[in-house]
Amino acid sequence: MFTALGPTFRELAVQALSSTEHGYDLLAPKFDQTPFRTSDRLLDAVVRAVRPLGPFPAGLDICCGTGAGAGVLRQLCENQVTGVDFSAGMLATARSTLPDVPGAPPVNWVRADARALPFQHAFDLAVSFGAFGHFLPRERPTLFAQVHAALKPGGRFVFPVPAPPRVGSRPYWAMWGFDAAMRVRNLLWHPRFIMYYRTFRLPDVLDDLARAGFTVDVLPLPEIGRLPDGSPRCAVVVARRA
DSSP states (O other): OOOTTSOOHHHHHHHHTSOHHHHHHHHGGGGGGSTTSOOHHHHHHHHHHHGGGOOEEEEEEETOTTTHHHHHHHHHEEEEEEEEESOHHHHHHHHHHSOOOTTSOOEEEEEOOGGGOSOSSOEEEEEOOSOGGGSOGGGHHHHHHHHHHHEEEEEEEEEEEEOOOOTTSHHHHHHHHHHHHHHHHHHHSSSOOOOOSSSOOHHHHHHHHHHTTEEEEEEEOGGGOBOTTSOBSEEEEEEEEO
8 A cells, every 4th residue: 555655646647657767766765655565575475485495695686676676685695686777766765775784795786777687697596576567578588588698507587476366356457457548648648658467477478488598487475375266376486597
C-alpha cells in the first residue's frame, strides 16, 4: 500500500507521463513508500532459498532501484556487491539508503542500461527484483545475453516469479486493465513509459534463458504461501551459466 509519506496522485500522474528513466528519477525519493518496492518478506525468502547454493564472492543487482536487491546480495556475497540502474535518481537514493557498513561487502553503484551491461565474466551471482515489466518481450534475449556475459562460468542469475492470477479473478482483470491502459498511453503519448505486467510469462522466459545459454531450475518459496490448489504463490528462478 501507499503510505502517507508516499507520492501524491499528482506526482504519480507526472511520473506516468514521463519517460521510464525520468519517471523513476522523479519517483526515487518516495519509491520505498510505495507498493512497487519488493517486500522484505519476499526478499528474505529469496535469501533463504539461495544461500545453500553459495558461497558467492561477487554479486550484481540488475535494475537495482533503491537497493533492495543489493541488500539481499550483502547477505549472500563475501567480497563485493554492484548495483546497476539507468536512473540516476534511483541510484542516488540507493546510495543514501544502503551506506557502507563495517563487516559487510562494499556496494558499488553503476549507472548503465541493463541491455548493455559494462561487465564481462565479473560476477558469481546476479539478482533482479520487480524490473522485468520494463522490458518488452523482444528485448529479453538481449537482456539475458548481457546477464550471461556478466557472470563467471557457473554463476547464477536469480529472480522471483509470482504465480499468475486465476483467469477471471480481480487481480487478473486489474493486471489486464493496467496493461491495456499503458498500451493506450504509449500509443497516444511520447515519450513512452514501459511497464507491463502480463508480458513476462514463465514458459516464454524459461525458453529465452535456455537460448541465452542458461540451465534453469525453479524453486518454490513455500513461506510466501500456497494457492487453493496447493501450488506455491511464488517461486524463484535459478538460471546457471554452464
